[in-house]
Amino acid sequence: MSNLFDLLVAGLATGAIYALVAVGFTLLWQTSQTINFAQGEFVMLPAFLMLAAMHAGAPFWLAIILGILLSMILLGLAFKMLLVDPMMRHGVLPLAIATMALAIGIKEAVKQFFSAEASPFPSIVPTGDISILGHAVSLQSIGVLAVAILAVLGLTTLLNRTSLGHQMQAAAQNPTVARIIGVPVERMILLTFLINAFLVALASLLITPIYLAKFSSGEVLGQAAFIAAIVGGFNQVRGAIAGGLLIGVLDNLAAAYVSTQYRAAVPMIFLIAVILFRPQGLLGRAEERTV
């Protein structure tokens, strides 16, 4: 039983990071019909930007700020202006393929400029345990979970409780009408790209101390987050959050109770079942798009 509790906590902590990345997937899809297959690499890159800042002599806190800012410029602004905007007019599929190419480009660039070997990455949460209901739970798991939950709460508050959020939703639901009523649609779309870049940088900060900074670490994350987004519902932020947490827990339970060799297969089987029986996702709505 204690084992199950540990697995659930560890699964939720990993799942919370998947959720951050999956939310980014849904945001981009909602506002610009971009399926970003480089999302995993978007999580890998900020850690290297932070490492580069630290190598240049910046303290960790400053490296985090610089890393997040640079990520927002590169993975938000530049990604939208240099890749999404020019490719958008050719349709969803060419854009998706272009993001695949971008993923390869980012991986190879990191390999070239840093190293093919893994690098250590400091944790923002100290190591150690605290006792919850008689179970020793690691501070790192709690910290990861807490930061991820705060980020998601902040995002949902922004979307649902502020005028800016309502404008973003309007721009996503019906850009034409939104434009007529004076919503700066282009700016709202850019904002979602910046939010996505912030979320992936945050995910990078949380996951890299555990996974280590390595050029290939985005592959697993991108795939897990993509599955999470589809399972939860590609058109709902809350769906992506639920999907992320579910995949994280499922992955850990599968590794413990099914087999380590088949752990990657279990979320896939679940994905196939969802696509077959509930294609809009567990919390998604059919034929509808909302942020």
Next chain:
Amino acid sequence: MKSTILAGALLAFATATCVHAQAIKLADVAELSGGGATVGTNWKNGIDLAIEEINAKGGVLGRKLEVTHADSQSNPGVARAQVQKALDAEPYVLLGPGYSGSVKVTAPLAAEAGIAQIMGGEAAELTQAGNKFLFRTSFGQQSSMPKVAKYIHDEMKAKTVAVVWVNNDFGRGGRDVVVKELDRLGSKVVADLSTEAGQADFAADVGKIKAANPDAVFVYLNEEESARILKELKRQGVNAPLMGETTLIGQKVIELAGDAANGARGHVGLTTDAPVDLIKAFREKFSKKYNYVPDHNGLKGYLAVYMVKAATEKMGKVDPKKFADTLHGLTIKAADEPGILMDVTFSDTGDIDRQSFLVEVVEGKQVVKQVLPKVK
């Protein structure tokens, strides 16, 4: 007539001198680029250092050694092509590769050519295929794992052991031998966990170890995965002593795992930190020449060349066909051949027996805690 005889005699003398002075050609195929570049570069530098030393002292049986280096790009397919090319040049002995996978695909080529191959691979199966031309420079798993199991049982006094291994040829080979040995000694394997190469998340695996509550944990993964599991073991507060091999306590693992590596112990066949005077001298010479401290692969390359020297001098002639036969069963003593660094015996299968070391990570540094004697 007289002048013809004189000319003939001169020609014969010149040819004999030329043959006498002809260098002994060695061919090296190593991982000089790609994922194994650290392995191959250390190996190559070790070879070059040994050849330089031997040639400075007059060579082997009065003949200089020469080596050609080829790059396998850490790719078994490329390694095979490079070995074929090297064998076409009819070398005396083939050196390398360092990766077990590359050795596996190149060994049949060298055996077919009847050329001895001295390599760096450690997978158990390499010397179990009946190849009469293949020689190790370090322990195979069938030599190292019994020492590991004995240490876990005798020194760690572990009655229950969790075994975590990576699901590939390397991991499976080591796991099979260690589980068998632990069973023979009477230590019970309470968790037998296979993990995947490149695995990032070890939370579930460590959860299982925690649930099994073993007296000791044996970890047999590649370097990066070793670092990840060490961090996760610390994160989940697993306090059982950790035992592994070179891949658990290597410098790269210590760098990646940080504090989490402290206390981990490992069996190491070769280390430049060994409390052996000849190894210390080697480390100094190597560091002076290349400006960095070599890892065990540098030692392996260096030893490979001295194996060639010792076996050739034992034969008293340079005979590639008889080289392998001579090396089988041969014991080379460091007192007779200092370049071999430690007394070593080669079995009929090309496996190696020599003393080894028990290393513990103390405050981020490898510390040799114990010297483990030769098995026989």
